[in-house]
Amino acid sequence: GAVVSQHPSWVICKSGTSVKIECRSLDFQATTMFWYRQFPKQSLMLMATSNEGSKATYEQGVEKDKFLINHASLTLSTLTVTSAHPEDSSFYICSARDRVYSGANVLTFGAGSRLTVL
Amino acid sequence: QQPVQSPQAVILREGEDAVINCSSSKALYSVHWYRQKHGEAPVFLMILLKGGEQKGHEKISASFNEKKQQSSLYLTASQLSYSGTYFCGTVTGTASKLTFGTGTRLQVTL
Numbered sequence: 072g073a074v075v076s077q078h079p080s081w082v083i084c085k086s087g088t089s090v091k092i093e094c095r096s097l098d099f100q101a102t103t104m105f106w107y108r109q110f111p112k113q114s115l116m117l118m119a120t121s122n123e124g125s126k127a128t129y130e131q132g133v134e135k136d137k138f139l140i141n142h143a144s145l146t147l148s149t150l151t152v153t154s155a156h157p158e159d160s161s162f163y164i165c166s167a168r169d170r171v172y173s174g175a176n177v178l179t180f181g182a183g184s185r186l187t188v189l
Numbered sequence: 190q191q192p193v194q195s196p197q198a199v200i201l202r203e204g205e206d207a208v209i210n211c212s213s214s215k216a217l218y219s220v221h222w223y224r225q226k227h228g229e230a231p232v233f234l235m236i237l238l239k240g241g242e243q244k245g246h247e248k249i250s251a252s253f254n255e256k257k258q259q260s261s262l263y264l265t266a267s268q269l270s271y272s273g274t275y276f277c278g279t280v281t282g283t284a285s286k287l288t289f290g291t292g293t294r295l296q297v298t299l
Contacts, residue, residue, distance in 0.1 A: 077230075103278040103285065114233070114276060115192065115289045164230055168285060177221070178287055 073099050075167050077181030084155055085189055092150045092184045094165030100145035105178065106138075109162040116128035121148040155188045162186075192279050192290035200296045201267050209262040209293045211277030220253050220260040220285060221278035224271075231276060234262075255261050267297045 074097040079093040084090050090099050094104055107115040119140050120128040127140035137159075148167075152159055162185050166178040192213045211220065219238045223231035237253035237260060248265045259286055264271055277290040 105287065107289075114292045117286060117288065128208060135291075177233065179233070179234055183230045185228075 072125075073179040074164065075101075075166075075179045076179040077165055077184055079184055080182060081185040081187075083187045083189065087154055089153045089156055090186060092163055092165075092186075094148045094150070094167070094181050096146045096167045098181075101148075101169075102145065103147040104142060104165055104167045106140060106148075107164045107166065109183075115164060115186060118150075121159055124142050152186065155186070157188045160186055160188045161170055191288060192277055194275075194277060194290040194293045196293060197291070198294040198296075200298065201264075201271075203297055203299055204266050204267060207267060207295060208250075208266045209264070209275050209277075209295070211260045211262070211279070211290050213258045213279050213281070215258065215279070215281045216278045217255060217258055220251075221280070222251055222260075222262050223276045223278060223289075224273045225276065226273045249292075257288060264295070267295075269297050269299070271295060272297045 076095045076097050078093045082090055093113055104121040106118045108118050109115045117130050118133045121140045121142040123142045123145050129135045137153055142148040142186040162183050165181045170180055190191045192211050206297055222235045224234055235251055237251055237286055239255045241245040250263045253260045260277055261297040275293045275295055278287040280287055
């Protein structure tokens with residue numbers, strides 16, 4: 072089945088630094104990837120839609136200059152949290168839609184990246 | 190707007206049944222159901238497309254009422270492994286954006 076790899080699985084950084092999270096589709100091509108954020112005991116909230124070769128589409132209230140998304144190839148999307156602050160600490164999860172079977176809109180999720188900003 | 194799930198939490202004894210409801214304020218194109226264990230990513234359970242279908246997956250099944258913009262997940266003869274948080278995900282258009290519901294925490298005990 073479709074596999075999405077996300078790296079790193081956890082990261083601890085100091086306030087003010089930037090952190091990059093990678094999301095790769097391992098055995099399929101993904102024209103569209105989605106980035107979600109989940110705070111403890113809450114639901115997953117969509118941050119942005121990442122489209123291969125074009126600019127990402129951000130959800131209302133998500134700062135595009137703070138959460139930089141790059142989708143340079145059909146198998147890789149990256150999320151960079153710039154100038155991270157403790158309130159950015161969260162569980163970040165990416166998902167990808169299989170280009171071939173996209174008609175069913177089934178998403179495959181990565182394992183998630185837990186970010187802790189000190 | 191985020192779909193609302195009910196109940197928020199439920200505790201079951203092994204072997205009991207449960208129903209989780211998902212209600213949207215928008216017309217639905219499809220409904221997805223996921224289960225998430227603590228600290229892990231959501232795991233896909235099933236997808237229901239508009240047309241009012243019902244699906245089954247072993248002892249877990251779901252229904253989709255397009256007119257009422259609702260879906261329900263049915264867990265029968267629950268097992269300990271069913272414990273986790275269940276999310277419905279709704280797609281309201283062709284853009285394929287998946288909006289997750291508020292979540293239902295399910296705990297199955299002996």
